[in-house]
Amino acid sequence: MKIDPNTSRVLHVDLDSGKSHALTIEDRHMHIGGSGLAAVLYERYGADDAPADDPRQPLIFAIGPLTGFYPLMSKVVCGFRSPYTGEWSESHAGGRLALSIRFAGYDAIMITGKAAKLSALVVGSRSCEVENVAYLRGKDVFATGKFLRKFGKHNSGHRSAIRIGPAGERGVAYACINVDSFRHFGRMGSGAAMGYKNLKGIIISGDGAYDLPEGKAYADMMQDIYKDITETGKMKKYHDLGTPQNLIPLNELHALPWNNLQKTHDEGVDGISGETFAEQLLLRQAACAGCPVGCIHIGLLRQQFASEHEFLYKQVSYDYEPIYAQGSMLGITNAADVLALLDETEKMGLDCMSAGVALAWAAEATEKGLISKEETIVDLKFGEMKGFLEALKFISSGENAFYQALSRGSMSAAKLYGGEDFACVLGQEMAGYATGEVFFVASAYGFRHSHLDTGGYAFDQNNTEKNAEKAVEFMLEDERGRIYINSMMGCLFARGTYGPDKLQEALRAAGFTNIAENLEEAGKYIQKLRWQLKCKTGFNVDAVTIPKRFTEVVTWKGAIDTVYMDEVAKRYSAAIKEMAQCDKQ
Template sequence: MSPLSPNSFDRTACFRVLVVDLAARRGDVVILDGRDQVMGGSGLAALLYQKYGLPGEPAFHPGQPLIFAIGPLTGAFPLMSKTVCGFKSPYVENYAESHAGGRSALSLRFAGYDALVITGRAAAPAAVVLGSRTLQVVDVHYLWGADIFTAGKLLRKIVPGNSGHRSILRIGPAGENRQAYACINVDTYRHFGRLGAGAVMGAKNLKGVVIHGDADLPFPENKNYTKLFADIHSKATATDMMEKYHNLGTPVNVLPLNELKSLPWRNLQATADPDAGKISGEEFADKLLMSNAACSGCPVGCIHVGMLREMFSDKHRFYIRQVPYDHEPNFACGSMLGVTDPKEILALIDAADRQGLDAISAGVALAWATEAMQKGLVTPETALTTLAFGEPEGYKTALYHLGHMTNDFYAALGRGAGYAAAQYGGGDFACVLGQEMAGYATGETYFVSQTIGFRHSHLDTGAYSFDQKNKDQDIEATLKFLLDDERERVLLNNLVSCLFARGVYKPALIAEALDCLGFSTLAHTLDETSETVRNLRWKLKIQTGFDPATTRIPKRFSEIVTWKGAVDADYMERLRTAYAQKIIALAGENAPAAGT
């Protein structure tokens, strides 16, 4: 490794990046220009993919980088608690991002790095262990095949020390088998969940990454820092929004969405159901909530951990599992599958986590498979179990097979519901919007935004909220909202802030925080930097194979009714086409790109 010290360079001008080559079993510290152009986080990940990525090669090519990046305020201010993972996705075969909390961001920051880049493929199953002064590529062939929880337990024993300052990233069988929506588990309760980052780790023979945040960082010298930190902390803990996230968490959305006819039920065959009260946030909190937890650097504590009590086979003893839950996994393993027992929803989330699966994609894919079985397109023999809405036991069996890709059916389903539907039929009711939908059936704007949006995620924009407030079919006004909202979120993703804090971190406060830490140029160019990063990300996504114009929205999404009435398929298609053209223009020849 380079002898460069974490404090031997100007962080306000450059990035300090650790680049690890698994094949060579070594790493180098790289000092990279571009801070004033891309800020950090999402922008840094894109800059690093531009430098190290192989746009024309498949996602599983050994040379493709797996990138973890943090922002300029990480470790200095509350709720700057996320890490961006940038990679070429095996699900969509173009550049993608996934974001996660836990301890990963602060551990990376206190290891002295703005980013970690992993390239190559290890000759045998390995784990990367790094700190401020150390780097090891450790042989862990004996962990290959271990589930997420076993792998985490053993990695903690293999790599002891720095408890509370250490982050452990690992994959389960799904990642090892290169299942296209395999996730990376982060510190047990958080995930790089969407678009298959776990499969990229599996393709690299990389079982885990252990980051020791073992360095001391200098306290900011600006005399206003302490006052500003206290002010932000107060705002973050005093707002009604943050109180909601702490108390019931995102499952508080269930009853309002059901009332608005916007909660997907049984593979989106319905958008409301009288049983919604059984799986509400209030019901989970009353019956199953065990504790709240928080990502490092966050005072809110939005992670809700449920208590899953299960009997041993002798029926005389029981054991307790701690299972994190949120609205999205609850919907995917609950209403989307017709399961209305909160305990069984926790059991399904736990089963998905154990395999290292994205619980959202897994649940929605199984919802498609269930309807396909109802219609005779898939048989119990093919699925190795009977799938029926409201019957959790079949889903538990299926989640094991999804993680292990046991036969041709699960190999197909492991590439997504849309891919499986192309093989078995039923494309009209595959609930895929770029990837399997999240838990909001709010209407045309949301369906278009997830289909075309950069991460194919409800977190790309507030479109689900826009649908709930706007009944008019005004394409120009809707496009303006989508584009303005995306630019604002790109700014937060560059920092990398928890998006729950978007009501606190307004541009003026962000500028003050950046200026306080010496990032004076960034503080005065927020809009320009966000626009540069947005265009760079879209350029990379399109360069690596994404074509917004050829996206499609399956028929099921035009068959539903929301509070506004029946979805208007014609309007939705016109909005999709117009939004696609806007995105293509953003990535056009005149779009500014960092480093040029």
């Protein structure tokens, strides 16, 4: 199969009818793929005036033009109306999914409608079927994976299985989609978006083939990029300790959130450091398909309680953000306890960051007497793992009115029970970088309310001057640079290799000259379109607030400068409105 450099091929599956057909999306030089293609598809097929759970809303999985051509072009964007915010959003994941979609012959899979019964979608290069899997209702992520793998057995090495747990079925606002066991579409509630469609899982069989470019240019470029990734040391951090390497440095900078951000430093950090995980719990490392780095660190969790089997052990993936959210944020200083919480979070199909931060808010609300055991059912105390372990199940099941509120997010619960000032929410539950003013603003106002939108944390760390204009200029330019990568669907860990110039060279060598020549204009177009869609679907730039807790933070630079933070927020808000033309809609 030859890949058309000018168009994108999209499989549209209508669950209402159970039918599917291929679409051709023109102007690839403008939408590129990935984030850009997902945005174009939502613009054409989404229902701006309908809520996130409306069956008409598309659920989109898109890859980029360079997927399968170069190392670390291994990500997929999931585009959807967020059950958390109600707005157009994205989440990104690795695993085998990107190459499975490529070998199935598509640039994106778009799903609309709602299945009559709990179903699994099974896609191959020459097939598309909707299977009744009502027997999987209520099953956890791991049990679901075992059942789903019976589909496409003949393509076992070339398929990807994504699925949701009980949280996604119930519509928990921060439910996630598990991808190939150890990767996730984590943030903004993608699991609930999939649950709204009565989809328990999707299996993509990469049972087709595609042609690689002929000639010396592509071979040389492939070798050049491979050497840069494997021989220069750029990826050493991610391979060795991985992102958990960040725990001790951030703790030393007084920038690691502890106990619901009541402090930013704790002497107990060694117990959950990347070094401790590597020395005591690391079982093995894995890699996404098409990646030579191996940044996926998988820990060995032995049986935790006497009721469990003597020889039981579990494999649990860990990274910096999961350790922060269900370690330091909860006052947990034992690495095995963190793995136990992450294992339960995984089974339920919850975003580990939002779940951890939500429980941290609940623990502080308990300390302050705003809620009691009558609401929480179990004791929620910083540093004590067992109560949090049970609470994760209660969030997933919506055990009572309190956990039903908490399943909609920390701020949603705080508005009912009090404690809005210390709800650590910046659009959604915060990421683990208490670095200062620019990061807080970037997350509160950012497109995905994520540390992945811009490197606001890096700006805080690398700039001592308080220049709001310079900060906003950095955020806008850094976002656009990441859009290039996210439309190619490359791993952000490789952005040091895939700068704009190198991307253009790689595109030309792979036969995508039209995209290469239009890359800058395409980046601007996609950036603007994404913001326009976010505003059309309900984002009110003027209504964004930063809770009081973030004004009380003390880092290595001292106390937060609220005047500076307000100025950055004012300028960033204005830039977003100008780009999205919110006032003209």
